[in-house]
Amino acid sequence: MLTYSAICKRAFIVYPIELCLGIALAWCMGEYRLEIQRQRYYFLNSKNFVNEVFAYNGNLVWTLLFVSMAYVQIDTKCRNYAILPQYQRNVPNYQIKGLLKQYVSKFILKNVVLMVIFCFIDGIFILTGGSCLRAANTYSAEKCRASGGQWVGGFDISGHFCFLVNISMILWLELSQYWKYVEQEAVMVPNSRLIKASLIMTVSVLAIWIAMLMITSIYYHTVLEKVLGCLMGYTCVIVMYWLIPRSSFCNKLFYC
Template sequence: MQHAIEKLRHLQKNHFPLFAISISYIFVLLFGEFLHLILGTETLEYHKTSFYFLNSKNTINQIFAYNGNLVWFLLFCLVFYLHLHFETVNSKELLPTSADVPVGLHSRVCQYTQRANYYLFKQYFFKYCVKSASLFVIFFAIDTLFVLSGGSCDDGSGTTFSETCRSNKGKWEGGFDISGHFCFLITISLILWCELYKLHKRMESESFEVELNVVFTVMIGLIVGVIMVWFGLLWITAIYYHTFFEKVLGCMLGFVTPLLMYYTIPSNEFLNGLLYK
């Protein structure tokens, strides 16, 4: 227990921005539930039927939640490109500024850049694989628990997968329905926060100057903007959908994949060497 507390203090001290962001998800859950209780069932139902963006079929929810995997993948590729760009900039700084360049130095720097880019690609490829595999297992468990607790899809197909039910325009009914929105949106947004934080820390530690032009500023702004949309969807879910315990479990499961990707694997010498190095 003491060892776990010490690790938590270490994470809080050395990665405070990520720690604060993680706490913000819990705040959304708790304050959203508070508003849920204050408003009452009748008011909540009235809001959901009266306001378009509170309905689960609204366009923003369809694009950023139900098609969130595609949106996340595009943004993840964008983050990879940013890392790749700064890796190239960092490699160029290894070259001397004078005209008297030692024979073979340029070739060695190019080889270093190619090697660094290969390991960067390898790391992001396996991060994508870990994220996909982890979420598949988690949602398989969520769907299985839902069916075992008496839930089913109202389309009559007998499917045991929420994704299939939704694609058939069906609806989950009955059962203990752990909040997939909380699990999924926390997972994909926290992964991108971790990547942006990692990029920021790297630029600080390597002490190289990079002027972000308009294009790169827009890229980072786009990523943060989409994350804010996901936060908005979390607020709606916290206030208007699911029971408290369904949201709590969804929130807890949302931290599993980022912890696996950015703490468990990097902390394990074998896994880190196999997947990230």
């Protein structure tokens, strides 16, 4: 029987599956029909309000959810220690400091890794002949969009896939770690509206991002651009949850 933690940990398979499904559907429908549907249906347009809120402002949405997950984990673990005898209650202070350091480090690492990734993506785009219409001296897709320009030409690795998979996987693994702690320590899930709301909001936004990526996988980018974007979407979690924890020096530097 799969536990909540196991389900969250296996979420990484969702994105390659929907990518393959989207590519297959796009091939079956043909470019002509895809173009007609892009023009006809509001939610297939990249400027729809869902895309504006959850993709173009995705960093803000992710930050709010990440902070809420940090609160959930710290609160749950401290509540667990609160049932200890009085003489053992110096443990939570150590726990809080360690967890705060870990979450601050993860927040910084996520932003640094994404900055490097998107510098690479923008560099490839420009080197292959891409440019920003209306702002010729702009070398960043984000700045191009902010200035009202259009990012055209060149090999455009799917930033949508890369960005949304990266931030989604971080939240999936935070959910997995939370449920793993609850299950292993046999901790009662706190009867707190704030904690329940945080968990529900996180899962709901993750579902919205999955739906958005399904649209991207069908209606936007070439196959190779989407595949590379999806693969690069696992960079943050590989660095933050696999490489750093396996290095005693890096683990102590960032997380302990």
